[in-house]
Amino acid sequence: MSDSSTAILRLTRETFEEGRRALRKRDPEIRTWIDRIGAIPLRRQRHQFHALCRSIISQQLSNKAARTICDRFFERFAPSKRPDPEGILSMRTPTMRNCGLSRQKIEYLRDLARAFDGGGLAGVRLSRCPDEEVIRRLTSVRGIGVWTAEMFLIFSLGRLDVFSVGDLALRSGVERVVGRSMSHAEIEAHAAGWAPYRSVASLYLWKIAHWKDEEAPGAR
Secondary structure: OOOOOOOOOEOOHHHHHHHHHHHHHHOHHHHHHHHHHOOOOOOOOOOHHHHHHHHHHHOOOOHHHHHHHHHHHHHOOOOOOOOOHHHHHHOOHHHHHHOOOOHHHHHHHHHHHHHHOOOOOOOOOHHHOOHHHHHHHHOOOOOOOHHHHHHHHHHOOOEOOOOOOOOHHHHHHHHHHHOOOOOHHHHHHHHHOOOOOHHHHHHHHHHHHOOOOOOOOOOO
């Protein structure tokens, strides 16, 4: 994760390209992969409450199951299909259960709604908070852990310098780039060398971890 003592660094098309150039220049191992993969489109989840609801619903589910439940739940908020705190707090438990939500996730969603509706996140401009403060505030809500908060930093707030050592695919990506198994501490230390563009590296590492070509770049 990024250092809260630094200024807020934004992930934009310009800083993405700047980071891509910097990573290629300073790290020959990841450069080979970047050249192979090419450009990666940037996608932002700009509706923050919606993004956090989706993260909670999707926990410990396959992509297909998560998508099905999210679609059913968000349909309850037509026409926008974007949940809001008041709507969640007024929704009856049987209605939420019929969407496929477990009782635990219903409570997590309600806790999130309360946090935004008069609780610890009410009126907070997360986009203006340093990374560490965002993580601290979000993880105070039941059902949101550090990994979820770090994904929110990258994909909702568009932060430039975030690396989640708790993400299995990112760890696999680093090991594939380096060419050996590594401890969490070694992975985090290696990723530190990509600062202040760790989010750019992360976007490539997710691709690298799932790359299915018969021969990886640089293979002999």
